[in-house]
Amino acid sequence: MALTNETIKARLTEKFGDQLSHVEEPYGMLTFEAPKELNLKVLNFLYDDEELKFRFLTDLTAVHYPDKKGRELAVVYHLHNMTDNIRIRFKVFTDISQPDIYTATGLFSAANWMERETYDFFGINFVGHPNLKRILNVEEMDYFPLRKEFPLEDQTRIDKDDEMFGRG
């Protein structure tokens, strides 16, 4: 029997109950959220479960939402079950003042550089990562450039006024 979003949802609720939240299906991909302490438990369950078998880490990245107090940073995992050819998206949110998340390197070797990249750009501290240092930026950098507080253009410029086009 092919795996569907409904069966995955049922299996997950059976295991984790109401600890999972924000279960949605944007553009057909099952998306859900778990408390950040549970991220490894959920990943492990998805990996080991004989029915779910999400054993391929497609992508790992982060998003910064400065307006969400207490849950500013989201770490997003894209997992793929290659046997049944189905993908899911799994998110954990963390406070920006203490962005500690357990590393997934024990489960996926692929997570190593993906987590380094995420640390490099968002400053998420992956607890237990074997080599958590900057990967694309220079090591002397002392900020995390993809956070929203760093505007792309020099804010002191006065010769460019975009106010007229609704994007001040």
Add this chain to the structure above:
Amino acid sequence: MGSDFLKFLNCPLEKLSNYQIELIMSEHHIKLPEGSIEKTTTTLNLGPTHPATHGVMQNILELDGERIVSTEQTIGYIHRAFEKLAERRPLAQITTLTDRLNYCSSPLNNMGWHLTCEKLLGVKTPKRVDYLRVIIMELARISDHLICNSIVGVDAGAYTGFLYVMQYRELIYEIYEEVCGARLTTNIGRIGGFERNFNDIAFQKLEKFLREYPKVLKEFENLFQRNRIFMERTMGTGAISAERALNYGFTGPNLRAAGVDYDVRVHAPYSSYEDFQFNIPVGTTGDNYDRWLVREKEMWESLSIIEQAYRKVQDLKGAEAEVYHADVPEYYLPPKADVYTKMEALIWHFKIIMGETEIPAGEVYNSIEAGNGELGFYLISDGGRTPYRLHFRRPCFVYYQAYEELIKGSMLSDAIMTMSSLNLIAGELDA
């Protein structure tokens, strides 16, 4: 053991037993005098501007004689902050950023991006657009694999193949040029289709390519495939098992060479790939030779897909045979002549260029089978004119971390070939 070691050294290699060879390997190759403060291994800085790396990346190798003990990869030399730049650009302007990811097959990245936008915006493209896109994408795949395979040859010391096939890659570039005006960083296509219809010259050039290329590919294959020197250089080097490859997030030809038949074109068909008949070549050992073979076979499959697509394009009748973009005035620029004469067209033109059209809020992950594997776009839109967040899943970046595991214990010269047979493209690696 010391005297044994010297005895073996004077003996021809084929006369040694496996045990004796192992004994030699277990010896340290550099002998230092008693009490020396030097270390027994050599540190070699390969890159960032070493010609054999084919791109800007650094490997700090720890060598014991010619054998690699460990390596540390440093990347990021051409990091251009595309993900940050994309947060200030309307969707249509991001296409030029994707050009510069894997610049050996820019059209694939462009199409991947258009397909992602179309998924977000809910745009449905006509069949002819899909087929034309398939033609362009498969041409790009051929040019990508052609570069990779011929460069593997160069690193093995066979320069002729590389030089010879370059003039046939030129034929592909001429087709791009006819379709979009550019050759390397193509910016080909638009959201909804192509910026203009393919002209007759483009189709003539395509026919010329389909006529001339198979012969050349066969010749190129004959130079390498059963060439004893090439086989001995590549077989058994840089190998990875299917389990490790999956765990490392390998995709594309590198994963298929290890024996996993995962191909996005089949597992999540896009751009009407479900209408085509083709095989997915797989290898068994995941070594350099298998990677080379998989790419070689994929070029033949691509050729067959292009032929099928071209036939399908020719079979279309009536209005269907002329259409080259979807009917989506909100996202597709009106013809320039209309912009100068018609009010409606002028308004749309202005709105699209200024990024003032309605973009739905949503989260999309879309992936295509690019030259190196699964190229994914994770796009979050908050309804504003630019993406809230855009992340590129670059296949190169994901699988290059396995490089240390692939080359540990092998010779320096094999490591160079492993790097080229992984098809490492610095632009895609660093984004």
